[in-house]
Amino acid sequence: MACLIEIDSQRRHELGERSSIGRGQDNDIRVEDPMISRHHAEVVRLADSSYHVRDLGSRRGIYVGSSKVAEAGLRDGDELLIGPVRFRFEGSNERPASVIGERSASVIGEADELRKLRAIVELSRAIGVEHDLDCLLERVLQTCFQLLRADRGLVIVYAPQSKTPVATVARTRAGIPVADGLSTSVISQVMATREPYLRTAIDGDLALQRSESLSAQGVRSLMAVPLLYDAAEPEWLGVIHLDSQAVNNVFQPRDLELLCAVAGHAALAIKNAMLVRQVQSVQNEEWRRLDRVVKNLPVGVVVLDDQRRCLLVNAWVTARAAAIGEVVPYAVIDRLAGIACDRMIGGELREQVTIGTPESTLIVTAHTSGDGRETVIVLHDITQERAQEAKAAHQDRLALIGQLAGGIAHDFNNLLFIILNYAGMVEESLTSPEAKDDARMISQAATSATELVRQLLAFSRREAVKPKVIDVGRLVTNLQKLLQRTVGPEIELVLQVAAHTHHVLIDPSQLEQILMNLVVNARDAITGAGRVVVRIGATERCSTIEITDTGSGMAADVAARVFEPYFTTKALGKGTGLGLATVHGIVQHVGGEITVVSELGRGTTFRIELPKTDLAPGLAGHRAELGIGGVVGDAIVEPRLLVRGRVEQLEQLRMDLDRAEHGVQVADAHLVARPDEAPAREIEIGAAGEPLLGQSGDRIHPREQPVAP
Structure with missing residues (x-):
C-alpha cells in the first residue's frame, strides 16, 4: 500500500x-x-x-x-x-x-531538484527559530546564493506602511558589501506591483540599458521578488533582488519560481522577527522609562529575574555598594543588604536590617510578579527617620520634665518665700546672738534653695523673658572680656566673628546665659592649658554659634544624654545637671537647634543655630508672662498664708489695708500709706496659690497708680 x-x-x-x-x-x-x-x-x-x-x-x-x-x-x-x-x-x-x-x-534531473528542495527545507528550519532580523536576512541571502547562480544579492525590509528601510543585507557571493549598483527602478517596480520581476537579458530591455548603475556594474541578468506575508490580506514586507554579471540568460522562469518559494518561507520568518523586534522595542522602551523613573529615586531599587540575574539597578544602590553589596547589571546576585536573594525571589518579603559603618537601618521589601519572572526589591533607608523619631521623643520627655519641674519649683518658691520672710522676722525679733545666728543660717539655706528653684524655673521657661532683635556677633564681642575672665589665664579664648551675621530675636540675658553655660562647661572639660574657640557665623536662614574646646571629650552614649535634666559629667557637687538642659530649653523656645559633636580625647563642639529675623534691630518682642505665680510689675502674688503674715507685719507699721476676697477684685485691692508717711505709689496685693474666682494666674496684671500726699 x-x-x-x-x-x-x-x-x-x-x-x-x-x-x-x-x-x-x-x-x-x-x-x-x-x-x-x-x-x-x-x-x-x-x-x-x-x-x-x-x-x-x-x-x-x-x-x-x-x-x-x-x-x-x-x-x-x-x-x-x-x-x-x-x-x-x-x-x-x-x-x-x-x-x-x-x-x-x-x-538525473530530480537529483538537482532534491538538492534545491533540501536547501529550502534547511532554510525553513533555520529561520523558523531565528528572531534576529539582521541574521535572518543574511541567512536568506546565503540560501539564495546556494540555490541560484547570482553574483550579487539584496534583501531589504521596510517598516510597515512606509518606504523606510529597517533592515538591509546587500553583498556579493564572496561576501563583499554592495553599497550601490543595484537597480532602484526594479525595486520600485516590485514595490508598486507586488509581482515578481525577471529580465533574462538586459540587452533586450531599453529601459534597463539606460540604467547607469546596471551598466557600470556590467549586469547581464536580474530578477526580484516581493516579500509578502500571506495573511487574510497580503502584507508587503520588502524585496529580494538578485543579479548576474556573467552572461545573458543566467536566470530563467524556473529560477524565478524557486526564488518565489524562498521568499514565501522567508516572509513568514521575517514577519515573526519584526513582531519580536517590535515587542522587544516596546519592552526596551518600558525598561528605559522605568530606568529613568527609578534612576534618581531616594530609595534603592533592584530588579532580579528568576535566576537571580540583575535586570535593573539604580544609582542609590550602586553608591552604597560597600554596605549593601556590589550589584552589577546582568550578573547573578547572591546577597543584598545581608539577605540571601533566594529568600526574596518567589514571594513577598519585608525585613529591617542594620548594615555598614556607621550603621544604617534599612527596610528591605521584595515583591515577585505573578508569573514569577521578575522580583522587585526596594531598599528604604530609615536611619534619619528613626533619629528624628528618637529626637522628637527626647524633646517630648524634656518638655514633660520641664512642666513637672516648673510646677514643683513654683510650689517650692512659694514655700521658700514664706521661710525667708518668717526667718527674717524671727531674726529681727531675737536678742540672743546665738539664736540670731541660727535664724540667719535658716535664711542662708533658704536663699541657696531659691537659686536652685530659679534654675528650675529657667529650665521650664516660666521666667518672664524680654526678647529683642540683637546682633549675635556684636553681643558676643562685648562679652569677650567676661568670657576670658571666666575661662582663666591658662586657657586661651579665641573669638572668631564672621564679617556678616544675622539678627535674631531673643532675650539678651538668655543668650548671655547660653554662652556662659557653654564656655564654663568648656573650661571645666580642660585640664591645665587648653583652648576654647567661639565662632559666630551665618547660614542662609540662621545665625550660628560654635563653641569648641580641646578638653577630654565624651563618649557617644554620654554625648547623647547631655541635654537631659539632672544628668552631669562633672564630679559630685560640681554641677546640678540643669545647665545644658536650660540651654537646650532656651534654644528650642526661640525655634533654634543645638547639637553636640564629641570624641574621647579630641574635645567637644556645641553648635547652635538661631533663626534670623527680619525685624528692625532694637525692636522688642512680646514680653512673656509668668505661667504660675511670681512677681509681675508691682503686683505681689503670693500664697494666702504669706499674705496674711505680711498683712500683720504691715499693720504693725501702721498701714491701712483693703483685702480682696475674690480674684476679680485683685486689681482693686491695694494698701495706701498714711498721708503723713507719703509712699510713692500704691502696692497691690493679691492671693495666689489658691483658686481665685473668675481669674487664672496668667490673667493677673500689674497696676501702678500715683498717690497724692
Missing part, C-alpha cells in the same frame, strides 16, 4: 482513497506546526491506482520536488514539502511499467 514517510522522523502514514493533511485534529495525517494550515492538502487515489496531491487553499502552498503546485501526480520517491515538513512518497509495488520507465529517465 502507498504511504507518505516523514523524512526526519521516518514516520509512515498509509494512504487510503483520500487522505487529508493538516494541523487540525480531523486530518488523516496531522502535523503540529504553525506553518501548516488547519486543512493544508490531500492525497487522492485515482481510478488507475495512481496518486495525486492537491492544495486545499493553504497559506504556504505545497511543493513536489522544487516546484510549487496546486495539484500534481506523485511518483515513487517523490519528495513533498508541506510547510517545513518533508515527506517522501512511496508507491505500491503494483505500478505500471510506463511509470517505471519515466522514473528511470528522470533520475
